[in-house]
Amino acid sequence: DAGVIQSPRHEVTEMGQEVTLRCKPISGHNSLFWYRQTMMRGLELLIYFNNNVPIDDSGMPEDRFSAKMPNASFSTLKIQPSEPRDSAVYFCASSPPISSASYEQYFGPGTRLTVT
Amino acid sequence: GEDVEQSLFLSVREGDSSVINCTYTDSSSTYLYWYKQEPGAGLQLLTYIFSNMDMKQDQRLTVLLNKKDKHLSLRIADTQTGDSAIYFCAERKSGGYNKLIFGAGTRLAVHP
Numbered sequence: 163d164a165g166v167i168q169s170p171r172h173e174v175t176e177m178g179q180e181v182t183l184r185c186k187p188i189s190g191h192n193s194l195f196w197y198r199q200t201m202m203r204g205l206e207l208l209i210y211f212n213n214n215v216p217i218d219d220s221g222m223p224e225d226r227f228s229a230k231m232p233n234a235s236f237s238t239l240k241i242q243p244s245e246p247r248d249s250a251v252y253f254c255a256s257s258p259p260i261s262s263a264s265y266e267q268y269f270g271p272g273t274r275l276t277v278t
Numbered sequence: 279g280e281d282v283e284q285s286l287f288l289s290v291r292e293g294d295s296s297v298i299n300c301t302y303t304d305s306s307s308t309y310l311y312w313y314k315q316e317p318g319a320g321l322q323l324l325t326y327i328f329s330n331m332d333m334k335q336d337q338r339l340t341v342l343l344n345k346k347d348k349h350l351s352l353r354i355a356d357t358q359t360g361d362s363a364i365y366f367c368a369e370r371k372s373g374g375y376n377k378l379i380f381g382a383g384t385r386l387a388v389h390p
Contacts, residue, residue, distance in 0.1 A: 166320075193376050204382040205321075205366065212375050253320055257376040265309050265370055267378055269320035 166270035174276045180242040183273045187256030197253040244277045282381035289387045296354040298384045300367030307369040312352045315364040362388045
């Protein structure tokens with residue numbers, strides 16, 4: 163299996179621009195998580211989905227952030243408009259169904275976002 | 279609150295043992311995890327322990343769980359330079375969605 167795939171790996175954009183981060187979870191996994199990592203705040207859970215349905219978006223910092231999961235194999239995290247303080251590494255992770263008795267989250271390699 | 283707490287830094291000499299400590303908050307957490315993050319990479323699961331266990335050993339890794347004190351530790355025997363990384367402790371919340379609460383991570387530096 164290819165693991166969790168994220169694109170792009172690096173993104174540099176100007177303040178005010180729209181940014182879209184993409185994630186393909188591992189096939190067969192039904193939970194998907196978006197995290198943000200910064201030196202100041204560590205690893206923060208932004209939102210997670212189960213069976214393509216958003217379960218908890220309380221970690222989304224503000225209305226500029228939105229996430230979608232139109233099907234089981236694809237999710238996006240969008241920032242519009244972007245600001246310098248959004249600069250961070252964004253991770254996507256997926257996990258298999260609870261019934262599989264595996265409780266691990268598998269992380270993608272991350273997208274490093276720089277907003278100038 | 280939901281805080282999982284870890285010390286931020288640990289420095290050890292190559293060949294010595296490293297012990298990374300963590301305290302968690304939810305006594306009903308069913309699984310507790312240690313993840314490793316190498317520079318420029320995502321988090322990878324190192325090991326985990328089920329809440330009804332006190333200890334788990336896996337080659338150079340030993341996990342100890344004290345449920346009474348909600349304390350988790352990771353011991354790395356014979357620490358190597360390749361063990362230099364950030365180590366995250368995490369607890370799986372009770373409930374059905376595999377939501378994990380992560381600590382801030384402990385940066386382990388291994389020096390000759």
